[in-house]
Amino acid sequence: MSITALVLAIVWLGQSVVSMVLRDPYSIETLRRWVPLTLTAYFLWHLVKVAWKRPEEAIAWSAAERAMICGGPFSRQEALTYRLTTVMTAAIFKALLASLLLFPDLPVWPAGFLGLVLALAFIELWRMTLEIATHRASARAYLWLRVSVFGAAGAIILSALVTVGNTFSTMDESPGVATIQLLRHLFLATTELRQTWIGGVCEAPFATFAQVITASHVFSGEFIGWLLLASLLVVTMAWVVFEIDRRSFAAIVRAERAGYQPSKSLNHFSLNRVAGDSSRRISSRLPRVLRLGGMGPIVWRQMIGASRHKIGLLIALTLPALLAMLPLLQPLSPASTFIHVAGGLVFYSFLLLPAALKFDFRRDYDRLVALKMLPISPSSTVFGQLATPVLLTGLFQLSVLTITMIVRPAPVGYVLGAIVLLPLLNVLIFSVENLLFLVSPYRLNQEGITVFIRTILVFTAKGVFFMLALVGLFVWWHIAGHMSQRMDGRLGVFADFAPLFIFGIWIVVGMAAFIFTRLLVGAYRRYDPSLDAAG
C-alpha cells in the first residue's frame, strides 16, 4: 500500500512539475481575474455541501480526540482552538502545494504563499461556521437554507442551460467535444454572475486575498495594507466561529430548559395519559427482513439510510443525469446517441456517483465492530454492503437509458450491451471505492492533512485508472475489428464487431469486478476496528 501511495504521489508530483515547467506563466491581470473566482467557487462549494447534507456533528472528532480533548480538562473554547489549529495546519499544507503549482505565475512567491494561507484559512473557517450553524439549526431553518441554495443553483444552471441549449442543438462536433463546449459555456455564463451585486459581495473578500497573492512588491505600503485587511478578515471569521459555537450551545441549553417544564408537569398530572400513549406505540410485530444468506439485513439497513436521504440523493443524481442526456439535444443517429449517453453514464458513474452514494462501508466507520460481530460471512457482508449503491446506480442508469430510448429509440443490441455491462461496472466501481476505504479508513466529515493527501492520491489513482481503461478500450477496439474481419463468420454471433467488442469488455470488467470484490472481502476480514483512523 505504501508503495502504491508512493507511485501515485510520484505520478501526481510528476505531472504537476511538468505542468509548471512546460506552460507559459499567467499574467498578473489573468491571475487577479481568476484567483478570486476560484476561491469564491471553493467558498460556495462548502455552502452547497452543507445544504446537500446536514453534518452529523458540528465539529468532527476522532475517537482519540473525543477522549483526550472533549473529555479532557479543557473548556469548549480550548477544544475549539485545538480544532482551529489542526484546520490551519491543513490550510498551510494546501497553500504550500497550491503556491508551488503557481510558482511560475506568482510575482513574489512568499507573498503568494502567505496570501493563499490566509485565503484557505478564511474558507476553512467559513466551512466550520456553516457546519456548526447547520448542525444545530432547526428543521425549518435548515429547509430554508436548502431551498435557497438549491433554488439559486437550479436557477443559475437552468438559465445557463436555456441560453446555450439552442446553440448546442446546432453543434456539429461529437457529443464529447460538444459537452466540453457546453460546460465551457455554462462556466462562462456563471462567471458573468460576478458582475452582479451578489457576485460582487461574494467575491469581495477574495479580491483582497488575490491582491496579497499577486503582489509584486512586499515592502510597499499598499501590500502591507492588503495584508492587514486579509488578516483582519481571517481573524474576524475566527471570531465568528467562536461566537456561533457559543451561541448555538446557549440555544441548546435554553431549548432543553424550555422543554423540561412540560414534561415535568406531565409526570405530575398525566401519568395515565403517558402510560396510555406508550402502550399505543407498542407494536407487537417486527418488520420482516429476508435473510438472503446474511445479505438481506445488511441491504435492508442501508436502504433505510438511503431512504432518509432521498431528497439529497435525487438532487445529487439530477445533474449527472442531465449531463449524460445532453447528446439527446444534438442531431445524431439513434445508435450514436445511445452510445454517447451510455458513455456519459459510465463517466459520471465513475466520477460523481461514488461520492453521492455512500451507503456502504464508507458510512459505517464507527459501526464496523457491530458488523463484524454478526454471524454473517465476510463475503455476504461485502455483497450486502455493495448492493445498495450498486442498485441505486443501476436504477439511475436505467432511468437515463429509458428516457433515451423513449426520445430516440436505439437498436435492441445496444440496450442489451448496456444492460450486460453496466451492473458489472457498478460492482467494480464500488468495490474499488470500498477497498480504498478499508485500506485507509476515514470518517465522513473528517478533515486534515491526511485526508487531503488521501484525496489527492485517490483522485490521481482514479485519473490513471480511467486513462488506462481508455487506452485499453482503444486497443481492444482495433483488435476486435481485426479479429471480426479475419474470422469471417467462424465465430458465430461474434463475427460482428459490436458483440465481440462488448463481450471482450464484459470479460475484462467482470474479471476486474471479481478480483476487486475478492480483495475487498479479504480487506474486510483482516480489518481491525479497534484501530482508530488517522486524523
Next chain:
Amino acid sequence: MISVDDFHKAYGETVAVSGISFDVAAGEILGLVGPNGAGKTTTLKTLSGVISPTRGRLTVQGFDVERDAVEVKRRLAYVPDDPQLFPDLSVDQHLAFTAAAYEVDGADRRATQLVELFELAAKRNTPARDLSRGMRQKLAICCALLHDPVALLFDEPLTGLDPRGIRMLKEEICRRAEQGAAVIVSSHLLAMVEDICTHVLIIDAGRPRFCGTFAELKETFGSSQPATSLEQIFFLATEATPAVAATASVG
C-alpha cells in the same frame, strides 16, 4: 462451552495479550478483571470474532473462532463497552435486523419480552440516534439476548444503566447462566463481579495472574495476608509475581 488456550495478541511490536488460557463451562459466570490496558477487551473482541488472535486456540461449543467464525457468532453474543448501533434504525428495526441476521424463530414474542424487561417499550419506534446512553446500552443488550446465545460476553455492561436496569441485567445474567449459558463479564466494578460471578480471571499487562473460584482466590492470596474482599485480593494479585495460577481451569 468457552475455551481459550494459549491466547496471544500483538499489534506490531506491542503485545496486548500473552498466553492466556481458561475455560468457562455451561452455567458458569467468569469475571474478567484487570487494570486498564490489561487485555480484557482484546480477549473479548477476539472471542467474538471481531479481531483475529496472533496465536492460540479459542473455541465456543467446540467451534474454532477463526475457522468456524460464523458458527461461533451464531452461538455467541457480545455487548461491547460502547454499544455500536445504527443511528437510522429504530429500536424495533434493530431487533428485526438482529432477528434476520441470527435467524431467530418467534422474534416478535422475544422482542416484546425483552423491550418490556428493559423498559424500552415506549421507545420501539424511536431511532437509535435519539436514545440516551443508557437506553442505547439497553437496546444493545436486548439485541444480544434476542437469539438466546449459549455464550455471553459483556464488556463493562453496567455503563450508563439506571439502578433498575442494573438490577435487571444482573438478574438476567444469572438467569441465563442457570439456564446453561456460559458468561464472561469484564468489569472494573469488583463488587458486581463478586456479586454475580462464580469464577474470576485476573489479568495484568496481558498476562494471567489468577484463574479460579473465589474460594481458591482467597486461599491463594489470603494465606499470607488477611484479604477478604475481591478489591483487596485484586491489588495483591496485580502486584504479586505473575502467573500465580496462570492456566487453572475454571470448569
